[in-house]
Amino acid sequence: MSKEDKFNEAAQQIRRLSVAMFALFIALAAILIYVMADPNLSALQPTTEADLVVRNDTLLDSPDYEKIENGVHVLTGFVEGEGLMTVVNNCTNCHSAKLVTQNRMTADGWRATIDWMQETQNLWDLGANEEIIVAYLAKFYAPEAQGRRQNLTNIEWYELKD
Ligand code: HEC
Structure with a gap:
């Protein structure tokens, strides 16, 4: 070469x-x-049915519209309880039910969230359904018991010696 x-x-x-x-x-x-x-x-990620069917228009057409399994509304993931379908009908139109179910609030907190959506997001007047919805949410999506211990106070720090 x-x-x-x-x-x-x-x-x-x-x-x-x-x-x-x-x-x-x-x-x-x-x-x-x-x-x-x-x-x-x-x-x-595999899409689950709950991911696909989160909007009311799709929900209403579904044969599983009212289907409950293991105490959970299958299409939205809402917990079964009094007021469930009122919540399904009014709270899944604009956003995923997950946006609701991932929150925990007191009745006043839920009311304030609803007020905020009515003032800024075109949520309609819920009329008598508002109290049904707030009661449902405050019962099943209430703030959880304090999960962490409180911070310690009055700690006596000591110097590390080397
Ligand atoms: C008319 C449309 C509409 C309807 C119906 C609606 N929402 Fe909303 N909601 C919104 C919008 C828009 C947001 C803001 C979404 C975002 O930030 O991505 C929102 C946000 C939220 C949030 C999150 C608030 C936060 O501070 O992060 C919660 C909780 C919620 N909605 C609960 C509900 C409940 C409960 C209902 C049924 C009473 C409901 N929504 C019905 C439009 C709506």
Whole structure:
């Protein structure tokens, strides 16, 4: 092999390597951008029925509209109880039921949230249903008992010796 051939071969290898590196870099950048846009990788998660059917219009058409399983309204995840369907009918039209069920509030807290939605989000006047809804939410989505112990007070700190 002449000196020139050797040189050409080496140059070819470097070229191939840089193309491979470049491709790898592009692939990594694409993955990074995707993860930034969709950190939960939701496109890869299996969708459950509750994810799909969260809106009232879809709910009403569903054969499972009133279906309860293990004490939970299947399509929304709301706990079974008095007022359930009033809540389903009024609180799943604009957002997922999860936005409701992930919250815990007192009756006053729920009332304030409803007022806020009425003032700023076009939530309609709930009329007599408001008290039914607030009673349901305050009962089943009440603030939980204090889960953590209180911070300690009056601690006597001592110097660490080395
Ligand atoms: C007319 C549309 C509409 C209806 C109906 C509606 N909401 Fe909302 N709600 C909103 C909007 C808009 C937001 C803000 C959503 C967001 O931040 O992504 C919201 C937010 C919330 C939040 C989160 C508030 C916060 O501080 O993060 C809760 C809880 C909630 N709604 C409960 C309810 C309940 C309970 C009902 C039934 C009485 C209900 N919503 C019905 C429009 C509505």
